Amino acid sequence: MAIQVAIDSALDMLGAISPKGYYIGVHIRVAAPLMTFNTYDRDWVDHYTQQAFALRDPTTAWGFSQVGSVRWSEMGIPDPFGIMDQAAQFGLRYGATVSFGEITSRTIGSIARDDREFTDEEINSAEKIIQRLHVFTEPSESLTTAQIEALQCIAAGDRHAAAAAKLGISESALKARLSSARRRLMARTTAEAIQRAKDFRLL
Numbered sequence: 001m002a003i004q005v006a007i008d009s010a011l012d013m014l015g016a017i018s019p020k021g022y023y024i025g026v027h028i029r030v031a032a033p034l035m036t037f038n039t040y041d042r043d044w045v046d047h048y049t050q051q052a053f054a055l056r057d058p059t060t061a062w063g064f065s066q067v068g069s070v071r072w073s074e075m076g077i078p079d080p081f082g083i084m085d086q087a088a089q090f091g092l093r094y095g096a097t098v099s100f101g102e103i104t105s106r107t108i109g110s111i112a113r114d115d116r117e118f119t120d121e122e123i124n125s126a127e128k129i130i131q132r133l134h135v136f137t138e139p140s141e142s143l144t145t146a147q148i149e150a151l152q153c154i155a156a157g158d159r160h161a162a163a164a165a166k167l168g169i170s171e172s173a174l175k176a177r178l179s180s181a182r183r184r185l186m187a188r189t190t191a192e193a194i195q196r197a198k199d200f201r202l203l
Helices: 001-017 042-050 056-066 083-089 120-136 145-155 162-166 171-185 190-199
Strands: 021-029 032-038 068-071 094-100 106-113
Touching: 001 021, 001 042, 021 120, 032 190, 042 190, 056 094, 056 106, 068 120, 094 120, 106 120, 106 145, 145 190, 162 171, 171 190
Parallel strands: none
Antiparallel strands: 021 032, 021 106, 068 094, 094 106
16 A cells, blocks of 8 residues: 555656656566556557557657656657657647666656646656656566465456365455465556466466
8 A cells, every 4th residue: 555655656756857748668578568558648648559559659769778767759760650749749849758777678658738847856756756667667586385275266267266175265264365476566456467477487
């Protein structure tokens, strides 16, 4: 719970300096982030998704090739699909991108506004906030045997009662194990916890 409060506080601070929103992919591994935070306008998000811009986005390319922060106007990354010009049409005229972490678990975040370039101070603040989010969301390197067994049962299709019986524990004990696994993996649902455990090769 304390971690979630810290994450929410960091996102509130980031939102305060990003009037046109932000997007953060946290701990990107094999092209998929552990979690994302996105407050961009829905019209832009829909357009971006429909055009499959994710793997062609200059901010993503910069984020995987550099660590630090940069204004969009200073990235120097080719944009043959005109993604940045299209973003400007949706109000994301000025922005900055932050990249942090090892290449095997990279966090990349962008902030945007429509009225002016971000100041150095604003970019430095965004960089510190995104670095904190990277640290707060560091994935667990292990699960307990009890947590693994509980997740394995649910992953195999067992309902709570059947899984509890299989493990020789009460249904409330099973739910407690699943809940603790979700917290450790920072997952909102058991299905998400199972997927993350698989991604981290814990299952």
